Amino acid sequence: MQAKRFVRSLFLIAVFAATGSSAEESLPTPRSIILSAGQEQAAQPVILAARRYAAFWNTGEQRYAEAALAQNFVDRTLPSGRRQGVKGVLEASKNFRAAIPDLRAEIEELLVVNDLAVVGTPSRDISAAASKT
Secondary structure, three states, X not given: OHHHHHHHOOEEXXXXXXXXXXXXXXXXXXXXXXXXXXXXXXXXXXXXXXXXXXXXXXXXXXXXXXHHEOOOOOOOOOOOOOOOHHHHHHHHHXXXXXXXXXXXXXXXXXXXXXXXXXXXXXXXXXXXXXXXX
């Protein structure tokens, strides 16, 4: 149930660490991006952070989470029992990947408002994979 909610939920990423993109990065590309007129340039670090966060969920690689999330990151959708911050996200990924090894995150729609990104993910039936664990 938790895994299904994860895939269908919206990721709220409130504070991002803005760093440059590397040619070696293979990041998910949003199918659509929605932002205010005139915000195109200012939104680039937020878009990059959201793409890195999705890459983290695709790969489980800690470097993507650390590049995407600020040290003072606060998860506004934190489930009961999970630690807050980047350490909680890393722990959650480890648990999800143990239950669903082929876990993937795509960015269907990305809404950027100032330094806030809301990422819509497509749902996929993972109940069969989750029930095997």
